[in-house]
Amino acid sequence: MRPSLLQCSRKCGNGLRKRTVLCTSANPSARTHTHTLPDGSCVGLHKPASQESCFIKRCQKQRKVQWFVSTWQECSVTCGRGYQARFIKCAEKDTAGKYRELAAKKCHHVPKPSVELQRPCVPAECPARTTPPVRPWSTHHHALPPQPLPRPDWHSSPWSQCTVTCGGGVQARTVQCLAQGKPSPGCSLHLKPAMSQACNTNFCPQPEKKDLVCKDYFNWCYLVPQHGVCNHKFYGKHETIRLQGQLEELQVKLVTLEKQNADYESVRAELEETKCTLKSYGQMSEEMDKLKEENNKTMAQ
Template identity: 30%
Template sequence: LISGLRFNQISISTAVPYSMRRPELSENSHMSPSRLRLFRRLFFAHTTSFFHSNEFDVSPVGHDDISLADMYRWKVSAYAPCSSTCTSGISTSYAMCVRYDGVEVDESYCDALTRPEPTHEFCTGRDCQPRWETSRWSECSRTCGEGSQYRTVRCWKMLAPGFDSSVYDDLCEAAGLARPMERKACKNKACGPQWELSEWSECSARCGSQGTMKREVRCSVEVSLCDESQKPNSEKTCTGPPCDRHWTTSDWGPCSGSCGEGRMSRFIACRNLEGKVISNSQCDPATKPLAVHPCGDKNCPAHWVEQEWEQCDASCGRGMKTRLVLCAGLENGVYREYPEKRCEASQKPEEQAACFRRPCSTWFTTSWSQCSKTCGAGVRLREVKCYQGEVLAQGCDPTSKPEARQMCQLQPCPTEAPEDACEDKATANCVLVLKVKLCSHWYYRKACCWSCRLKS
């Protein structure tokens, strides 16, 4: 009789968690002691009310009639705190299982199939704090021995959602952030004896002929300690430039004085077919036009006429310079050259003179290191030193300094490796970012780089 009754439209099974309800409850049903005690309280409460009354609508004191659907239900909470502490983030709602009187209970009492889906919305946190960002360390400045590595350090700040920018360093310093170091020491294998080379000289050949190029080869320590069998060549053959060079002249300038003293001069340049001025050594000296003419009178007797000095024959230090001295004059305004004996009445000017160019400081380089990568784009390094004689110096021409770093690529990589910097930030909820499809947003694509890349 009792098992077939319903009290206040509440079945006995209502107090059992939803996940444990069965068509019937037997002695073999598995129920925790706490839930069994709840079952018994409800059972005896209703049976007691039944035997003390002849009516079927007896209610427990303080309870209204409650339907089965309203005994336990899902309740959507307010949104959780913003996922980002600054700028934009995501706030997510969540559902909790509550009893008819509003008390939160275990989720197993509610029907999982009717649980509401969480909702998400953007939220804004406080102003973002600045931070230091660093680049990767450079290669060691020396291929052997002790050197230095460098990196760039900048202050960054998120100014607006999706807008991360570098800012003045003062912002990071004012926030009390310790500046990361920009330089650190690095050490490679000890520098043993090695050959050091100067740059190749110009080819000695004229156009269309063969010549030689030379360079200095020296040992970084005592010559006896360097391997002579590995010594690089100090001379090699070369072919002169194409025969497209020619001399060009400017207009004559004004006369500087009277006959015998007066001179007219003009500029002489060696040019290629494109009209570009090149070294005078690239044009034939035998065909070089005169740069200086006598002047001062229509008829000017023979006298010594000095041409301009040629360049010093030494690239540095002491050398000799030469010039052409001619016995020449004018007849009816026309330039004429005469035998030297016509001018012997006066002393012939010097045709040679000592000259001195900058101190002999020369750039020397070591051989290139191996490429830093076995595939793809890498770099190779070498040491560049300035020597004056046998001593390291500072007098080398900086404009002609050989490069110390060079790009290299041994072979293409089979597949492009992922960027080293592409990783998920620990502060980002990347599972949620993927779920609400935020990888198209600049900020979240960067914060969850690895997850977004795998998803795509």
């Protein structure tokens, strides 16, 4: 039987390695040439297994990454027409359910949701401005020079609430280039403030492991350390007396058990001795019966 090995079915984790097992006959004159025969020709020979389990290496644990879409931020203006924005980030969800921001390339294999990141908003109508009355030009006054237009500048909304309370989250805000309250393209891009920042990067506290064995004897024990009276003689003596009483009770129980065990062993030894005596008595009775039979036979003769 000549098997030909194949590669493992999986590059990581548990897989199967299959092979073809053939019944062949080798030509004695040419070692390199073989002939394939029917399987019935190899009856009586051990047939190797056609497949076996294989393991090349452990598979890397897939990280639970996803695209995180934030909620809409506050409107960029308090009245009139403005804009609302939201952001989309690559994030990883840990075992505690908290999101941790990652680089965008970490989510390249996850379909990115096609959502709008900016939309118009009108929180309220702005109050109407009163215009001054128009006066005719006077020849006695010189015309005022034209006033320069206000320069556009970046305007940022307040930071949003952090996405998590601990473990590292994200804050976002809306940043717009405005001139006289209207969007303008004249702001310098290198002066644009950041639209997102990390927040609450402190580690989350680990849950305390409660001791299920230790238990307070009194339900008011937790008040003693809170009020700083652990050294008070009342609580110290009270606890010592309680522990001494428990110790004495346990000692009495231990002595009682030891005495019961000793009595049990004594009765057991006496029982074994009685059994041996009864056995010896039975053997002696059998021997006496045999002697009586022999004596009767002798007397009869």
